Amino acid sequence: MNRSAAMTTLRSVFLWIAVAAVLFPLLWVLLASFKTAVQLNDPTALLFSPTLDNWTRVLFASEILPSAGRSFAVAAIAVIVSLLVGAPGAYVIAKYRTGGTATRFGILASQVLPPAVLVFPFLTMAYSLRMTDTLLPVIMAHLSIVLPVVTWFLIGFFSAVPDSLEEQARVDGYSRFAAFRKVVVPQVYPGIGAAAIFGFTLSWNDMFYGLILAPGNAAILPVTIAGFNTFRGVELGSMSAAIIVAVVPVVIASFFIQRRLVQGISGGAVKA
Template sequence: MSGLRHTKDAPGAKPTLIAETGRLLLILFAVTSVLVPLLWIGFAAFRTPMDLTNPGSFTINPTLENMREVAKGDIPGASYRSFLVGGITTIIGLVVGSMAGYSISRFKTGGVALRFAILFPTIIPPTVLAFPLLALALQINISDSLFAVIAAHLTIVVPMITWFMTGFFAGVPREIEEQAAIDGLGPFRTFFQVVIPNVLPGLGASALLAFMLSWNELFYALVLAPGDSQTLPVAISAFNTFQGVKLGPMSAALLLTVTPVIFLSFFIQKRLVQGLGASGVKG
């Protein structure tokens, strides 16, 4: 890959005007399609309901009315629950996923097949898994609780972290573990004291990615905990009432939801690419 990039940057091989223009247009399109909805939400969050009824106009009489309504309702509670679900999902995901990833990477557990098969659960659409999970949750009396949501989120997060970390562990020199064995460490101390410090960047990226997946997840949460244990996406979807969509408060709530996500993505994007690369190339 670096070789390709190298030829591109080589002097004398300047891209033609057409190619360069095309490239910029493509980037502009991509950026626009991501930014416009975000900007629109940011805009709408501070407009009055009256202004919002006329989507064509850009008049703004800045108001905190929407924010106030959001603060009064269930959004703060839902945020707290989402934070709890995200946090617990991430912690369990990290513990199970990193150990599984280490096992697959070092001991070839499950062979080459498992390395890739581990991602299969993430291919199954939530619509397929949601109702069996609901039936199960009802049976063991955890429906409409955060436990059910956490369990459902783990079906996505554990395979994802396992796969992600497998690549990171492959990059840790085996000699370091052999050195640790000579120095007198057992397998668990070797894992925690010697191996884990070498994959901290990957672990950090995994944590953020897992948290974001859980934080944004709507479908499982909606099916498994529609009542008192609503998470943030479920609570926001409730602004879509039978009286119509309450655009203002919904935009305000969305703004509050995406802000931490944008903030986090900013930090992890570099590591994320690194991790994906590590996992893919060394298969």
């Protein structure tokens, strides 16, 4: 009993250390967003007079909110299109062994390519279509990131759905597509939710494609945040407030669907 209690205590200590290591940077950024430039020069000072100057500038005198709206639109479109295309693709791969192992390997291998290799074709396409500094090339680039991840993620979930469910639906008069939409898809809602959150996070956090394809008027949130690194130096206070603005939507979304997200992750690990 003493050994078991000691192991439980030791695991709890390590867990709290891990939680502190994860939350400390976020806490530091949050505190920095309420500090003046002078106070930021002394990061060890725990007591300071908070100010809202950084938040006022970020929310009302910068492009953070418009760029956040553009980032949300890009991420939402990328996730929706990826689910509409990736879910049927994952189902076909899982149930009909389309392409065999080579197809799964190809999907996974697409994530190995560095973004610098893929950005040139997207940039050439944008120039040819006169769509430079618009959101469409960014959406296309983000689809190259999100679609393979969503497809790969859902293959394991569709593999775990019993074939008898679809067969019974076909006996009841459903077409193949109707059986997929009304019978099979509801069985993998946890996986779809988890895949959507992962895909949204990948798109929301990407800066490389946005910086190359839309650095000006159509800049997305990470590019706008990087703009606080000016020739006068890094505006840490304003950048910290902007980072909190970028983190909050993902945290809120994860909080509301955490049960489904955990269920989807654990299910994918077991079923893949």
